[in-house]
Amino acid sequence: MEKGFTITYEYGDNLYVNPTNRCNFNCEFCLRHNQGSGGSIYTHNLWLKREPTKEEILASIESHDLSKYKQLVFVGFGEPSYRIEDICWVIDQMKAKGEKIYTRMDTNGTGSLLHGRDICPEFAGRFDMVSISLNTDTAEKYDALCHPVQEGAYEAMKAFAKEIQKYVPTVMMTVVDTIPKEEIENCRKICEDEIGAVYRVREYIED
Numbered sequence: 007m008e009k010g011f012t013i014t015y016e017y018g019d020n021l022y023v024n025p026t027n028r029c030n031f032n033c034e035f036c037l038r039h040n041q042g043s044g045g046s047i048y049t050h051n052l053w054l055k056r057e058p059t060k061e062e063i064l065a066s067i068e069s070h071d072l073s074k075y076k077q078l079v080f081v082g083f084g085e086p087s088y089r090i091e092d093i094c095w096v097i098d099q100m101k102a103k104g105e106k107i108y109t110r111m112d113t114n115g116t117g118s119l120l121h122g123r124d125i126c127p128e129f130a131g132r133f134d135m136v137s138i139s140l141n142t143d144t145a146e147k148y149d150a151l152c153h154p155v156q157e158g159a160y161e162a163m164k165a166f167a168k169e170i171q172k173y174v175p176t177v178m179m180t181v182v183d184t185i186p187k188e189e190i191e192n193c194r195k196i197c198e199d200e201i202g203a204v205y206r207v208r209e210y211i212e213d
């Protein structure tokens with residue numbers, strides 16, 4: 007694998023795609039801060055010397071035997087929705103060839119905010135699942151934790167989580183298990199009662 011150009015990587019049962027290092031957040035907990043390990047995650051270095059083209063992303067995915075994996079997950083070291091158009095192109099190419107792998111995007115949920123348009127319809131027929139980081143239970147805590155570039159990111163993320171359910175069969179919202187119990191329960195109510203998504207408390211992975 008070319009140094010500084012890890013486009014796809016295996017983790018668990020899935021194949022992950024690293025389409026960009028751009029992000030409109032600067033989360034306190036972001037694995038990208040772990041410089042001690044050279045910016046590694048799951049033993050892969052995901053800092054890209056440049057963004058891969060859509061053709062390079064497709065070629066990297068197709069270099070794997072996809073029947074080995076449960077899911078193809080677009081995430082990486084940055085916010086994948088920056089590349090939504092190219093990702094859609096990649097998935098369309100794969101589907102045109104009859105590929106049926108389960109597709110997922112892990113996102114901070116501000117794709118529509120950062121693009122200045124509703125990107126939700128673009129997920130239709132392309133993604134089986136979207137997982138959105140809910141992180142916390144108030145906009146104030148969210149801003150302090152994630153430092154979003156745009157104002158109103160928390161409300162925009164929640165609106166995205168509601169809207170995307172029209173287009174994607176499974177929409178999940180996640181928090182990590184290191185936040186206080188009360189906050190975990192508040193987030194459960196926001197996810198299940200207010201938004202109607204599937205709730206998951208995930209284990210915090212340090213690096």
Ligand code: SF4
Pocket residue numbers: 029030031032033035036037038083084085114152
């Ligand atoms: S949204 Fe993800 S990639 Fe961006 S700063 Fe937060 S944890 Fe890191």
